[in-house]
Amino acid sequence: MTRRSDSDNDGETSSPSPSWRPKKCKGEKHVSFPPDEEIVSGFAERKDTINVDSLTLAEVIEAYKRSCDKHKVEPKPKILEQLEVTSLNGRAPCLDLKGERLDHLSCEALEVILKSLSFDFINLQAAELEENGASSLLDMILYYESTPHLDISDNTGMGISGWKALSHLIKQSVCLLRLDVCNVALLQYPAQVLSRALLSSRLTVLHLQSTCLSGRPLFTLAGTDDGGQGAEEQILAL
Template sequence: MSNCIISDGCRSLLDVILAYEQSCAKHQVEPNQKLLDQLKQVSSVKGRAGCLDLKGERLDYRSCESLEEVLKSVQYDFINLQETELEENGASSLLDMILYYESAAHLNISSNTKMGISGWQALSRLLRQSGCLWRLDACNVPVVEYPVQALSKALLTSRLTVLNLENTCLSGRPLFTLVGSLRKNTMLQDLCLANNQLNSYQDSVQLGDLLQSSRSLRSLDLRSNLIADAG
């Protein structure tokens, strides 16, 4: 008799893998081999596993739906969804799952440019309501118009302590909108705004106001911007 049959933790993990494979069949998608390989490295479904790394794996709506069988059973310190080509319905569904099951303490959704309004609404809900999410990376995606409105609304009550918005086209009105919320935020400690073409004029004024009014911010990363000594 194998150790996996004896161990409750191991048997539960095998159940998760089987449930995921059955969910893939139901949604008519191939099981993601990268995910299966990582699941086999999880030592126990009790407590948080280290990392679910799906960077570069294309996740359409059906692929996202099939992931629920994993997320409902295994919580992670870090879920990496960078460059997964998330589209509106899939992003909305997946982010709602991550919220419902409190699946991630650190989430990376960088380089997903097609999340749409529903996807950003779901991200906003996640940021407002999650009790465990402490870090978000949302780089290399335009955070303008509706996305910056959704993000700014969420930051009024979010528990995030680290936010990485590198290369997100924030110069001008988007930064004005973001800073308006961050001035009222009492949790965020580390903010990265690198490579956003922030200037020495209006943008610097907004950042100065933020630094003066923030009660929690301790680190502001402004690398690779257009801010000169005058700013």
């Protein structure tokens, strides 16, 4: 990520004319400024994305293979098959990773795809996401605004870091509109982070099914909805 910083080119002010030079006070300090054109009033943060217009699918596939080699994991045949029929015009229909085991390094290898392409739907159902991998992958999906519809159902090992990353994704994404979280036990901590995230999210649909919601966790999520905030539609099937 490239950031611009303020210029350090401080020049010295010219000495005032003796006819109107004020008497110096003890400890007086002088401040000078560079010319207006050299002043940087801010910086623009640019996502380090690949210029998709200049890419071909073959180049995306090769980049994924190199990334897998770098992270010492095997390329997923299911991913390669999908990339071969993916369109580079607009969002691709789906990145379907349902049932694919994604450990931490396999998740890291996916970044070259997420920085090159975006999808209408990313399916991570039953991907066996563990804490570090879930955290890393969800951070990427947020950073690259990869999809408006995400399914993370059947991932029971995301851990605290994974749930925190999901919370950040829900709160900060300007793209994510639907989230499916099914067949995952939403105990106290996951319910808390979800409810807090919903207070400032753009989600229109939150689909929860077979999540063992009861007692305080259920009250926590229901309280968010009663407050008139959060997802416009919550699909609950306990």
